[in-house]
Amino acid sequence: MRFSKTLIQWYLQNKRDLPWRNSTNPYIIWLSEIMLQQTRVAQGLPFFLRFTEAFPTVFDLANASEEQVLKLWQGLGYYSRARNLHKTAKQIAFELKGEFPKTYNDLLQLKGVGEYTAAAIASFAYNENVPVVDGNVFRVLSRYFDIETDIASAGGKKEFTQLASELLPKGKANEFNQAIMEFGALLCVPKNPDCQNCVFNDSCLALQKKKVAQLPVKSKKLKVRHRYFNYLVFSDIDNNTLIHKRTQKGIWHNLYEFPLLETEIIETEENILALIKNQNFIKNSIQNIQLFNPQTIVHKLSHQHLNIKFWKIKVNGKIENGIDWESVKKMPFPIVIFNFISNQ
Known part of the structure; x- marks a missing residue:
């Protein structure tokens, strides 16, 4: 499909040089994905570098104390991620002898690993044909295809996952998933995206219908x-x-x-x-x-x-x-x- 081909071409020309992209090591990929949940790359990168220096392998992380892990995580927020990370490292190191599961379904059995993280590891480390669906993907797909389904709903997640799966070129899961996430992070951003210089400015339905600012649709947040x-x-x-x-x-x-x-x-x-x-x-x-x-x-x-x-x-x-x-x-x-x- 033209969308997928154009997206991957854009990615290969514009992608950021990030340390976890130079590796198919599932430990490195898992660590980066957990750290970047609800965290911008610019904020998470220094923490990732400190973590991989302190804990170069899953065994190093598993053998650390929780206080060591929390101290290194200090300032990154959402500390339950750090505690779950530590528990999962112990599971992999001591129960699985340091070997990460090699399929999406098996990765889901790890503590603290949900559908998004399992798909990221499976596609980035093993090139398994599973789509990764995060906030960036919701935004890109909802705008390009003019989808008004609420992304916070259970049905919405299922709909977008199905669409991403259909768009994913078989055998290119790694590139396609990285591409659509990078496109949402760098170009199809939440506010004031540069639509005039977008590679999809002749085919994006939201741009044609002047609905870019209205998409994606998301139900209101919980009361603060x-x-x-x-x-x-x-x-x-x-x-x-x-x-x-x-x-x-x-x-x-x-x-x-x-x-x-x-x-x-x-x-x-x-x-x-x-x-x-x-x-x-x-x-x-x-x-x-x-x-x-x-x-x-x-x-x-x-x-x-x-x-x-x-x-x-x-x-x-x-x-x-x-x-x-x-x-x-x-x-x-x-x-x-x-x-x-x-x-x-």
């Missing part, structure tokens, strides 16, 4: 939840502080943080002091309290906006189970807390 975090940065006579690991399920699972007071609204210093006295964070008496950031830090997650304040609290005597700042800096933290620590 606003939360108010007050981090208590205690400091004792030895300048030691207090941290703990977030063990509850939800955001930042198994990352470290300072003692936390979550409130319903932005609270005053007086109310924060009263709340601290009602908790059992420390036994020490408080000398003084100071707000580190008068301007609330708004940290945006996919469905949550965290309104964060750091309270620096000097206490008398020594904190029980206190930790020095050099040790603190070695722990994995959410990036918003890591940035605060870096400014100390």
Whole structure:
């Protein structure tokens, strides 16, 4: 089909030189795909390079501690990806003796590997004829063929996967899948694509019908939840502080943080002091309290906006189970807390 042939020609002339494209090693491809989920290439590339240097094989990753993995992942976000990555590495290294499954259906049996990632590994590493369907693919196909099906619906995903499968030239899955994803990332971008210089400007239905900005169709996002975090940065006579690991399920699972007071609204210093006295964070008496950031830090997650304040609290005597700042800096933290620590 002309679409597929033109797309691959465009890709071969315009593709970015990325390290995972120079390899058919399924470990390298799997690692890059997990890292690039919900992450731009420019942001993910430095993390990928650090990871492959620290963990050049799946055995190296499997034998690392979770804290080592989370520390290297720090700043990339969506930390459940890192935890799942580590679990899957152990599965491959210890249960499968380091051998990645070689088919799409077998790859789906790995922990944390869904249809998209399985298709990416199967087609990029083994050239299996399976289509990869991600946000870029939805956008390119919906615009070119003027498809108004909601991409967030189960039926929509099935429809686009079927179409991508029909367009995929047999024996060229690697090139075609890379091409359509790259085209969506570089040219057919979400906002203000350069349609006049597009190789499909004479055949794209959305361009002909002036519907480029309306496609793809996606149902509204979930309502954003606003939360108010007050981090208590205690400091004792030895300048030691207090941290703990977030063990509850939800955001930042198994990352470290300072003692936390979550409130319903932005609270005053007086109310924060009263709340601290009602908790059992420390036994020490408080000398003084100071707000580190008068301007609330708004940290945006996919469905949550965290309104964060750091309270620096000097206490008398020594904190029980206190930790020095050099040790603190070695722990994995959410990036918003890591940035605060870096400014100390």
